[in-house]
Amino acid sequence: MAVILITGATAGFGKACAEKFAQHKHDLIITGRRQERLNELKTSLEQQYGVKVLPLTFDVREEQTVVNTLEAIPEEWKKVEVLINNAGLAAGLSTVDEGSTDDWNAMLDTNVKGLLYVSRAVIPWLKAQGRGHIINLGSIAGSQVYAKGNVYCASKAAVDAISQGMRIDLLPFGIKVTNVCPGAAETEFSVVRFKGDEDKAKDVYKGLKPLSAEDVADVIFYCTTLPPHVCINHLEITPLQQASAYYYHRN
Ligand code: NDP
Ligand code: 8X3
Numbered sequence: 001m002a003v004i005l006i007t008g009a010t011a012g013f014g015k016a017c018a019e020k021f022a023q024h025k026h027d028l029i030i031t032g033r034r035q036e037r038l039n040e041l042k043t044s045l046e047q048q049y050g051v052k053v054l055p056l057t058f059d060v061r062e063e064q065t066v067v068n069t070l071e072a073i074p075e076e077w078k079k080v081e082v083l084i085n086n087a088g089l090a091a092g093l094s095t096v097d098e099g100s101t102d103d104w105n106a107m108l109d110t111n112v113k114g115l116l117y118v119s120r121a122v123i124p125w126l127k128a129q130g131r132g133h134i135i136n137l138g139s140i141a142g143s144q145v146y147a148k149g150n151v152y153c154a155s156k157a158a159v160d161a162i163s164q165g166m167r168i169d170l171l172p173f174g175i176k177v178t179n180v181c182p183g184a185a186e187t188e189f190s191v192v193r194f195k196g197d198e199d200k201a202k203d204v205y206k207g208l209k210p211l212s213a214e215d216v217a218d219v220i221f222y223c224t225t226l227p228p229h230v231c232i233n234h235l236e237i238t239p240l241q242q243a244s245a246y247y248y249h250r251n
Pocket of ligand 1: 007008009010011012013014031032033034058059060061086087088089090110111114137138139140181182183184185186187188189190192213
């Protein structure tokens with residue numbers, strides 16, 4: 001049994017990846033904090049595609065919970081082929097002097113440390129198999145800093161550095177590492193960033209046809225379909241109307 005482990009599968013890219021990999025008959029470990037959504041997704045994917053789905057409810061920021069939860073799963077579920085480190089968020093948009101330290105902690109603890117905690121637990125399983133693929137959700141914001149994006153951009157620059165470092169660490173073990181860097185994609189991302197303000201979230205995509213979660217999931221899936229000796233290391237994907245993190249052509 002080949003298993004795909006997706007963090008942050010209750011919404012957006014993670015949920016779309018779960019759908020995409022299930023369509024292709026992969027068994028899935030799906031994680032997130034919203035247990036009800038995980039259970040609904042499990043039922044729907046198992047019924048539609050006949051795959052097995054293991055939902056795990058945890059907050060990636062809680063190191064010991066991450067370790068204990070992953071350690072406790074049955075051995076057959078540890079045959080993970082692809083780890084998609086997707087759980088993440090932007091919280092707020094402000095200058096550093098006006099920024100909320102709670103927001104900074106949420107972003108750095110989730111996007112950077114959470115990704116590391118999960119990876120640290122799962123990498124030994126990949127090493128034991130002598131193959132595997134880690135896909136980290138970076139961002140166009142990891143290489144291009146936009147106004148008031150400071151800490152979010154820094155968290156995604158860290159994901160870029162960690163991806164490069166992992167690639168060096170894992171080279172002797174035949175494990176691929178891909179940093180997938182999307183631009184503007186309409187998911188729950190902006191609603192979360194603006195703390196539930198739907199109007200502010202909608203304005204981000206005004207006059208644009210943004211990426212959908214499914215667009216990004218298709219690209220992530222593609223990265224996993226290449227021959228064993230071929231690895232996409234870094235991949236940037238934007239809507240056609242977005243040239244960079246801060247330059248859009250809006251209708
Ligand atoms: P969504 O808000 O739609 O989904 C985020 C997912 O992450 C949810 O499933 C959420 O689950 C999970 N998550 C957030 N915090 C935690 C946590 N502390 N512990 C466990 N799970 C958590 O956002 P997207 O799908 O758009 O974003 C996914 C990733 O892609 C993020 O890393 C984001 O930074 C990145 N990205 C997004 C872009 C965009 O424009 N949308 C562009 C580039 C990168 P739950 O709340 O249930 O825990
Ligand atoms: C999300 C993309 O440019 O809105 O990482 O920060 S952006």
